[in-house]
Amino acid sequence: MIFLSVVLTLLGLSTLLWRDDELVGLPPVVAGSALVVLGVAAGVLWVVRRRRRWERNGEPRPVGTVFDRAKALPRLLRERKAYGLPTSTMATWGFAVLYLVSPIDLLPELLPLIGVTDDAGVAVWLLTSVSTVTGQYLRWERERSGKAGKSR
Template sequence: MVYFGGLLGLIGLATVVFRDGDVVGVSAVGVGVGLVLIGAVVAALGVVRRRALKRRRAARGEPEPVGNVFERAAALPRLLRAARSGAYADLPKSRMALWVLALVYLISPIDILPELLPIIGVADDAGVAVWLLTSVSTATGLYLGRERDQQRRADQLGREPGTR
């Protein structure tokens, strides 16, 4: 929601700056300002929603994904190796199979909704791509958190008693 609100705000700003004529009978400035305001509200609601979800996950004791995009991308090969070898049981084989199916669907020229349909034809691919990226990012973030916890425990065990 945060990104969608930001996108609406950018579209509204571009409408104000670049649009000369009316938009469906309404002045371009009015449409642009309206989109900026709607974008700000949607982004704010997204921030509130994220914080609430984070608090709810923490209250349930669920682990929080860690790392930025680059760290998670670098951890993906380690995650896949650990999951295949059985060293990381938190990633089910079915999830990896779904990732492969999603990649095949995105690469394949055969779609459930053909690209000939104006907006809907691309929406199914976009939905699959968003799910795939979100799922992989979350899984690698959780894997990074586990790696960091193991490293922290190993560092604590390796220290001599009485030292910090």
């Protein structure tokens, strides 16, 4: 869902910026604005659905700001075994980074607009995944330090 949101928003913005002629019988301003609105709506829907799933499944919500999570990432990587971070998650992150820096793409950048969407989608997924896991790690770390403080 987040990938769809990013793609629609990027297509809408590019239509607004670079398109001069009509698109499906609509002026570029109308078509681009509609795509941006649909993209933002899809992103909001994704956030709402994700939060509801966390509540329904009883999953712990991530905590911390973006900066707190960025600072916690090295600690998470050092304590990944104690935290229980699966090796598959680390491997998936590694493949995503490799795909982003690799000159080989599924959709080459030569294709206008579409060529960058696969990279954008992978980057958004990677940042979202890392942010979520580090936020849950911060919660785990706080709970662990709270338990250690109570036992003293």
